[in-house]
Amino acid sequence: MRPRSIRGRVTAGTMVVLVVVTAVGLSLAILVLRDLIVTQARDRAAEAARHVAEQITTERYPDGEIPASEPIPRLQIVDGETGEVLAASHVLQGVPALSREEPRRGDFRTDSTTCADYVGESPADCYLVVGYSIVDSAYGDVMVLAAARSPYVLGSGALETVLIGSAAGVLTATGLIIWVGVGRALRPVEQISDQMEAISVTDLQRRLRVPGTHDEIAHLARTANASLDRLEEAVTRQRRFVSDASHELRNPIAGMRAKLEVELSEPEPDPRTRDRLLTALLADTERLENIVTDLLELARLDSDLASSREPLDLAALVRQEFGARTDVADLHIHTRGEVPVRMDRLRTARVLTNLVANAERHAHERIDIVVDLDERGDAVVEVHDDGSGVPEADRERIFERFSRLRESRDLDPGGSGLGLAISREIVKAYGGTLTAGHSELLGGALFTLRIPPGCGDGGAMSDGGELSAAGEGAGAVPLPAGRRPGYFRIGFVGALGVLVAWLLVQSLVGVRGVLVYILVALFLAVGLNPVIEFLRDRARLPRWAAILAVCAALVAFVAVFVWAIVPPLGEQVTGLVSGLPTMIGDLQGNAFFADLDRRYDVLDKLQGAVTDPDVGRQVFGGLVGVGQVVVDSLVASFTVFILTLFFMASLHGILDACYRLVPRSRRAGVREIGDEIVQRIGAFIAGQLVVAAFSGLVAFLFLWAIGSAYALTLALVVAVTALIPLVGTTIGALAASLAVAVSDPWLGLLTLVFFLVYQQIESYVISPRVMSRAVHVSPTANITAALVGGAMLGLVGALLAIPVAASLTIILHKVVFPRLEEA
Known part of the structure; x- marks a missing residue:
């Protein structure tokens, strides 16, 4: 049955993985230790057999008894053809040959096991027998046999019992530590859950306490607080929309109701009066429609629906919207080349229309529109008029919703007071600003629209330094030319950039090895990700279980590889070392090699080279160098394995973080x-x-x-x-x-x-x-x-x-x- 709590699932999953890994490790350790114990016992027997082989090269043992002592008291010399025991140690006097196995072709050593009753002191005793084939000895062609008692731990199961018991104790302690540790780690999550349950709609201003640990729990608390901020802002916008709608719609609806009640109260209504009433009601209905449209636009802006962007030239848009207008007597447009931005065309046109319409209501004779890029690269649109201007105390209040000055109410009684508020909200949605001020050019009001370069693609100024005037009149306004660049500052910044680049290259060279580890681990994580996704889709495993399954498979493959490689390699090396004397004897007996040795002293030179203490240092850099290479290789492999494990666990997060570095407009393609x-x-x-x-x-x-x-x-x-x-x-x-x-x-x-x-x-x-x-x-x-x-x-x-x-x-x-x- 699957545990319901995260604490139980994490503990159970971790213990399952640890049990599997420990079982594999124990199996491998038992196999390796058993092989090591057997190899050591056989090596002792082989050493005793080689000593006997050297002894019988020139002479026989007197009375056919081989002197022997512990730990190898059982030795025999057996005829290679008949199998007759020619000599034996005291313990094996009168005992048949321990083994009749013959070496394989190209080999001179045999390894076998015997459990004969006549060999040991107890019928349960078994012995590891090592034999060497000796040619041209004092006894002729013989087999020298040596028997070592099979270690007690191999037959009693003591090795397995000790290892399994130790592993069980370690696993139990590990499980308790994981249970307690996960519980302590999840305790702040329970506290956050309790605090979230206590927050209701009426007290959205409450926030969670953020711990000072700067870990995942603190990140969770900050994320929850950010969600509460957005929720509170959404509720506030909703309440403000309801308040604005009820405030602005109340008066027109009340006026319409009063007019209808007066008309219905007349016993004999006048037709002409009724016509005037219907005309007034139609005007009130149009005003209500405009108010509702403006309120819906504000609601869309509050809901962040104004985030669509497209390449747009502000200068061309201004000329297109207002360049051919004839209803304004004196409108001047001043542009200098392209002014590119990335905004929604319809919303931008609405902002410009609101600003120009506001200037038309208050201007006496003239309106000037200036479109340009400032020194920082911001796109700037200025709307000047020669009206009475906006008092300094009211320059921010006019952007509030339903706010209207006395002059505005007199000039446009049917207005709603939402035009400038909508314009500012649209500009803010694109990261810009809209402000009101005093026009030094015409003496009236000045409305300045500014869009930062992050919303534009930049643009080149025209060759001329003067502004070109479009429209009627010659009221061109010269803008200040840009400053000449500081060549010392450019040179200093360039030299500093070169120095920083050089330091960066040196740092990368210094950490080249670590970067290679990270690159290889990331490559392996990305390459193994399809296997993990396959296990998730087909086997219905959670991602962490799929990752652990892949890691267990890799560890198992490495274990099988080592198990398949190490024993044969060790056997071959041992055989080569133990067979060197016989091989040298065979070479000495070969006529061709004996002639070479007589001419060039091959054996003496070979023996001198092998026994030279500087050979190991010259070839492998010394024993310490070889050990360092081995340790470095193991550390590198373990580092890559751990990094691969972490990259596999957080691969989707890494990819999402990389994609978020790309602008939103190009993110889908990337x-x-x-x-x-x-x-x-x-x-x-x-x-x-x-x-x-x-x-x-x-x-x-x-x-x-x-x-x-x-x-x-x-x-x-x-x-x-x-x-x-x-x-x-x-x-x-x-x-x-x-x-x-x-x-x-x-x-x-x-x-x-x-x-x-x-x-x-x-x-x-x-x-x-x-x-x-x-x-x-x-x-x-x-x-x-x-x-x-x-x-x-x-x-x-x-x-x-x-x-x-x-x-x-x-x-x-x-x-x-x-x-x-x-x-």
Whole structure:
């Protein structure tokens, strides 16, 4: 049954993941520890057997008894052909041969296990037997056998009991810590919920207490307070609209009602009086219609419905709206080139019409309209008139709703007092300002409309420094010319910019490694996102569970890879080290090599090079250097894994944050391109995994067909290296061929030829076809991108090159080519 609380779900989910990871880790640890214990026991037996092999090279043991002591008291020398025991330690006197196994071709060592009753002190005792095949010893061709008692922990289950018990205790403590920690983390959320329940419509001014922790809880409280601010503002706007409507509609409706009641009270109404009454009622109805229209416009502005934008030239709009008007006796328009902004054309025209209409009511003879860009790049429209002006004390009050001065009521009794209020609200919606002042030009009122450059596209001034006058009259008003630029300031700012750019480049070079980690982790997170979305859609898993499932699969694959690689590698290294004496003896017995050794002292030089203490430092930079490389690699892998986990968990948030950096007008197109790029990267990862899996399968089938003992191990190596573009298959092929050649040189040569042929097929047929379908990039572009990326950033660049090429292809087809076609 699924827990209902977040606390329970988080604890249960985390514990499930920890149990799975711990189970995998315990299984791997048990396997590794058991193998390590067995390897150590066999190594002790092998050392005793090698000591006996060295001893019988020149002489036999007297009386056929091999001197032996703990920890390996069981030793035998067995005839290689008949299996007869030629010599044995005291414990094994009269005991048949411990093992009759023969070494495999190309090998001289055998490993076996025996549980015979006559070997041990108890029928339950088992022994690990190591044997070496010795040629031309004092006994002839023999097998030297050494038996080590199988460790107690392997048969008693003590190792598993201790590890499982420790893991259970750690998991229990971890579960309690997570339960308590999640409860403490969610306690502020419960407090916020209680505070939100206590807020009602009547006390929307209340706000939540924001904790000073600057974490997600504080962000939640600030977001809730912002939502309350918007809610309170919406309720306030609604109440203001109702108040405005009831205030302004009351008087016309009351007048109409009174007129109708008077007319109905007349017993014999006069027709002419009734006509006048109907005419007055029609005028009142038109006034009510205008008031309702203005109120609805204010409601739309309060609801942020004036956010539509389009490129617009204010100068052209003013000339179009007022340039050909004949109802105003003396109207002058002054412009200087284009004045571009991004506003709604109809609403902008309404603002200009309201301003000009207001100037017409109050002007005596002349109105001037000036349109220009100021020094900051703001678009400015000034409306001058030669009327009586606006008193300084009333210059803000006239923009209030239903506010009308005495002169305005006398000149326009039917007005509603909403024109200037609507105009200011429209301008504010686009980030501009509308103010009233005194006109120095004509001596009357001055209304200034100003739109900041963020709402415009900028524009170039005309070549002339004077304003051109359009319309009647010659009342052109010269505007001040711009200042000459300060060349010292320009040079200083330029030098400072170069210095900052240089410091930035040096900083980026310093953190290059960290940036590579972040880039690789982000690439992996984007590439694995389709798998996470598939688990969410098909398996109905929440995103966190899908992420943990993907991480568990990656950890399991790494564990299987290590389990498949480490034991054979350790076995081969141990066999090589233990077999060096026999190999050297064989070489000494070879006539051709003996002749070379006599001429050039090959063995002495080889032994001197191997025993030279400077060899390790010269080749690997010393033991500390090798350890540092290993530790750095592990730290880098763990860092990339953790970063990938975090990026997968917050990928949608990262993408949304990046999209919000783009202007709203272009956000939809950028989001479409970005989503397609993310999809292409995921397809590239899937395609690369398909190519790698196919390479591993082909390698396994071939190696199994030729009888390789490490077919699965080498196939996994080939599959992993095949993830590297271009050179990955070559690396895996060389590793597999060398491993096969150790046991059989001719099979190794055959393996190398096979992989060379397969590499050509993969490089020019399989990989280009898969990648062209996955990322829709031509094979030539794939190969070129991988070569360029590898030359720039090495292995990381080769991995990232093809997705980058796919991204550039999308940008070219979606952005660059359409613009070139439209140009």
